Amino acid sequence: MTRNRFLAGLLGYPIAHSAAPAMHEQAAAALGAHCHYQLIEVPGAGRDDLRAMLEGIRRLGFVGVNVTFPYKEAVVDLLDDLVPDARAIGAVNTIVVDGSRLIGHNTDASGFARAIQPLLATTPRGAIALIGAGGVGKAIAFALAGLGIGELRIFDSDPARAAQLADRLQGAIAVRSAASVEAVVDGAAGLVNATPVGMLPNRDTPVPDTLLHPAMWVADAVYSPLWTPLLSAAKAKGAEVMTGRDLAIGAAADAFALFTGMTPSVAAMGNAFDAVMAARYAASA
Structure with a gap:
């Protein structure tokens, strides 16, 4: 080469x-x-x-x-x-x-940090809910910590993995793991999907539509499709959204x-x- x-x-x-x-x-x-x-x-x-x-x-x-x-x-x-x-x-x-x-x-960490900054600058501050503590979830968590967010809540289908990621971030930001999607999203100002749920051919969503509302922003790391079921539902609710683009x-x-x-x-x-x-x-x- x-x-x-x-x-x-x-x-x-x-x-x-x-x-x-x-x-x-x-x-x-x-x-x-x-x-x-x-x-x-x-x-x-x-x-x-x-x-x-x-x-x-x-x-x-x-x-x-x-x-x-x-x-x-x-x-x-x-x-x-x-x-x-x-x-x-x-x-x-x-x-x-x-x-x-x-x-x-x-x-992933540097790419997400640049991508999310405009959204963070124009939306109310508050706790951010992260769904998924695998490879991309870890990168997104560290990117958010580097941007100085106030609080990060983490949920993963494997509770031990969420707890381990929260432990990695202790001292950098206020962080905790949560036992359910409902607990991690409740009262959050923003939500990030860092799981493959919603990536084609899957058409599921990691967060029930009933938990989405206009006062929160929603981002998805998935880009195939660009408009995942999660983002489509969030937009329909009036929430600010960021695709994986x-x-x-x-x-x-x-x-x-x-x-x-x-x-x-x-x-x-x-x-x-x-x-x-x-x-x-x-x-x-």
Whole structure:
């Protein structure tokens, strides 16, 4: 691989819907370079499977790969090193190949922080409810802590996982885990879905519509579809909403810069993302 021609990819399942190939390849083209972005879609990979795939990434000339559900936490202790932010979060969504070493980063956190700032600046302050304490949930929690929110409440279908994330954040912000969706949402000024619930082909919602109201804002990390059942219900209730678009683009832009040392055009990546979404909508209409 050279600066002008490089190989990157995405490891996860399911990822056939991903807009990442279009975003990275278009960003490279806008810089006069060529990127091939390979989807590495493997269901049910165990530790030995992941180790073998990571060794292939190390040896096959990749500049790096992104990691998505369900492997963001599973890859952590298979890497040679983690940058401090990724180590604190305990999840990785970007692996950079540095010589023969694999270095873990987390651009979900930086991408979400930039995406959510305009919404936080224009809505009332108050407790924020986070649904999901897995890989992306951890990144979002640390991003919110870095933005100085007043209180974070965390719910996960695995109570121990929610409690562990709350423990990680003790001392940084006021934080607690909750035993139910109702408890975490009650009185919250904002709500973030950091679970795959609502991602196609799933059409469920992580929060009953009856708990949504106009005085709260609602964000979703899912972007396939862009308008999840949760966001559609929240908008119908009159709530301010944020789709997964800006998180996806911001995280991808930060990963591209780590892979290549070049600053990508966020506009080019956004255009590529929007084209993928438009084509998908047209195909399903």
